[in-house]
Amino acid sequence: MTSGTRRTGLEKIMKTVLLISALASVLIVLLIFVFTLKEAMPAFREIGVWKMLSGTTWRPGNGEFGILAMIAGSGLVTLGAIIIGVPLALGTAVFLSEIAPEWIVRVVRPSIELLAGIPSVVYGLFGMVIIVPLVRMIPAPGNAGFGLLSASIVLAVMVLPTIANISEFAIRSVPRGYKEGSLALGATKWETISRVMIPAARPGIISAVVLGLGRALGETIAMIMVIGNSVILPTAMTDNPLSIFLSRARTLTGNIAVEISYATGVHESALFATGVVLFILIMLVNSSARFLLKKGAQ
Amino acid sequence: MGVTDFGTLRFLEREKMKSNLIGIITLAGMTLLGACGEQATADGTEAVEEVEISVVGSTTVQPLAELLSEAYEAIHPNVLVTISGGGSSVGVKSAAEQTADIGMASREIKDSEIQDCPEIVIHTIARDGIAIVANPDLDINGLTMEQARDIFAGEITDWSEVGGSAGMIIVAAREEGSGTRSAFEDLVMDESLISETAILQPSNGAIRTTVATTPGCIAFISFGYLDDSTKPVAIDGALPTPENVNAGTYPVVRPLNMVTYGEPTGAVAQWLQFIVGEDGQAIVAAEGYLPI
Numbered sequence: 001m002t003s004g005t006r007r008t009g010l011e012k013i014m015k016t017v018l019l020i021s022a023l024a025s026v027l028i029v030l031l032i033f034v035f036t037l038k039e040a041m042p043a044f045r046e047i048g049v050w051k052m053l054s055g056t057t058w059r060p061g062n063g064e065f066g067i068l069a070m071i072a073g074s075g076l077v078t079l080g081a082i083i084i085g086v087p088l089a090l091g092t093a094v095f096l097s098e099i100a101p102e103w104i105v106r107v108v109r110p111s112i113e114l115l116a117g118i119p120s121v122v123y124g125l126f127g128m129v130i131i132v133p134l135v136r137m138i139p140a141p142g143n144a145g146f147g148l149l150s151a152s153i154v155l156a157v158m159v160l161p162t163i164a165n166i167s168e169f170a171i172r173s174v175p176r177g178y179k180e181g182s183l184a185l186g187a188t189k190w191e192t193i194s195r196v197m198i199p200a201a202r203p204g205i206i207s208a209v210v211l212g213l214g215r216a217l218g219e220t221i222a223m224i225m226v227i228g229n230s231v232i233l234p235t236a237m238t239d240n241p242l243s244i245f246l247s248r249a250r251t252l253t254g255n256i257a258v259e260i261s262y263a264t265g266v267h268e269s270a271l272f273a274t275g276v277v278l279f280i281l282i283m284l285v286n287s288s289a290r291f292l293l294k295k296g297a298q
Numbered sequence: 299m300g301v302t303d304f305g306t307l308r309f310l311e312r313e314k315m316k317s318n319l320i321g322i323i324t325l326a327g328m329t330l331l332g333a334c335g336e337q338a339t340a341d342g343t344e345a346v347e348e349v350e351i352s353v354v355g356s357t358t359v360q361p362l363a364e365l366l367s368e369a370y371e372a373i374h375p376n377v378l379v380t381i382s383g384g385g386s387s388v389g390v391k392s393a394a395e396q397t398a399d400i401g402m403a404s405r406e407i408k409d410s411e412i413q414d415c416p417e418i419v420i421h422t423i424a425r426d427g428i429a430i431v432a433n434p435d436l437d438i439n440g441l442t443m444e445q446a447r448d449i450f451a452g453e454i455t456d457w458s459e460v461g462g463s464a465g466m467i468i469v470a471a472r473e474e475g476s477g478t479r480s481a482f483e484d485l486v487m488d489e490s491l492i493s494e495t496a497i498l499q500p501s502n503g504a505i506r507t508t509v510a511t512t513p514g515c516i517a518f519i520s521f522g523y524l525d526d527s528t529k530p531v532a533i534d535g536a537l538p539t540p541e542n543v544n545a546g547t548y549p550v551v552r553p554l555n556m557v558t559y560g561e562p563t564g565a566v567a568q569w570l571q572f573i574v575g576e577d578g579q580a581i582v583a584a585e586g587y588l589p590i
Binding site (some may be wrong): 216257262 | 476504
């Protein structure tokens with residue numbers, strides 16, 4: 001009897017403790033958003049939300065605070081990273097889950113995990129000293145190596161572990177019966193992978209890509225070091241539209257990190273406003289991941 | 299070139315969390331100092347009043363101010379100088395609003411700042427030259443002031459236009475708000491604006507790496523960061539050296555200032571006197587800056 005009461009008492013306490021821990025993270029997210037928004041309000045009020053979002057000139061000294069160039073910079077560099085990184089990561093995932101013998105998996109997987117553990121400033125240094133000079137060899141007027149392409153390559157390597165790990169898990173989670181059934185019907189190994197395994201693992205792969213997208217949008221230090229940080233709307237440098245990736249740019253995160261140490265007044269507030277825009281963008285990306293996951297599951 | 303060269307790291311240092319931590323450490327240190335002081339009185343020695351001087355502002359002046367405070371605290375153990383960064387504008391503002399005893403600024407004080415607070419008093423503690431540096435592979439040795447201005451404004455885009463062999467000019471510069479940038483804008487750019495397509499890097503160190511590794515690249519850095527990895531460019535025939543600054547031939551020189559609200563008194567005045575005095579100026583010269 002007494003032990004029963006004690007047990008229910010402990011149950012109740014633990015329940016409350018766990019509830020508080022769960023609420024803490026919600027509260028923290030909420031607090032960060034509210035605080036950032038509060039600091040950003042003076043800028044939104046003085047400059048105007050639309051004028052900020054659509055303005056292409058950022059000269060805080062002259063009171064011009066347009067962040068469209070930074071939104072484009074963040075968007076393009078993320079797109080570039082996904083274009084380069086997703087095939088690489090997906091190839092790695094398929095290889096590890098379906099093709100590689102056990103001993104290769106035991107070598108490759110820890111190295112991918114190691115890739116995830118390298119600090120981003122080291123990626124930036126690597127990009128600045130190795131990638132930037134390589135990109136500079138592409139003949140195009142105005143190409144200095146610093147720009148979207150270098151940043152996309154560095155970023156692609158940085159999101160590779162996230163996308164590869166989750167995709168591999170998703171492919172491994174496909175029921176054995178699917179694969180056996182496909183092979184029993186006479187499909188080749190490649191047909192089984194491309195027509196059965198990957199489509200079946202699609203929801204997991206999509207959420208892997210979206211998580212990588214979120215990581216790419218938030219990356220800061222490595223980007224500052226290789227992207228050039230010029231506040232310009234990226235444009236193609238030659239007749240080839242792909243040369244837009246040779247253009248220098250600035251990301252939303254880079255804008256905050258580069259300027260916050262000197263900013264005061266409206267300038268500081270405008271940087272917080274940049275943070276709010278980034279926050280909303282990442283929220284959109286994450287909720288679209290949920291939506292796609294749900295849709296895929298149905 | 300080291301990882302610590304990058305201003306992004308300096309940004310992290312300045313996060314508010316860290317300054318809180320510094321506050322706590324300072325507080326702990328002060329308590330400790332207080333305890334020592336009491337002991338001294340018990341021993342019968344004369345009790346000296348503890349004084350704290352708060353200094354805020356330019357990150358260019360900050361390392362110099364730290365050395366000057368260490369040297370001063372060694373002679374005057376009762377004085378505690380707390381120094382934090384934030385940039386020149388923050389420095390002037392903090393002094394004007396009296397949230398700090400001294401504000402640091404690595405540029406001339408703007409007319410608008412004096413208008414906002416006519417009570418501020420400017421104390422120049424040293425001078426610092428800003429050098430134009432180019433990639434070491436370039437065959438260019440000197441520019442005129444006009445040429446330099448047009449290059450940084452993006453109007454001259456090829457080295458052949460200024461007497462070098464043909465090749466695209468790549469301009470690198472500091473970010474908006476940097477004291478080095480605004481001093482360069484005042485001293486060289488006049489009414490022109492630095493080109494929007496310039497590569498921007500958030501610290502002197504990152505700029506130096508960019509210039510050293512990018513062919514055709516030109517930028518400006520503080521004298522303290524000059525080394526063999528980049529090529530100093532003469533302006534109007536004068537190379538960026540302390541000798542040429544003293545001779546008055548090198549034109550791009552900015553003052554490093556300390557700003558106070560009204561004429562300083564007490565410990566603040568004594569510390570400033572120490573800085574402009576013989577011992578202080580010796581430290582200034584040893585650190586590669588120019589004494590006043």
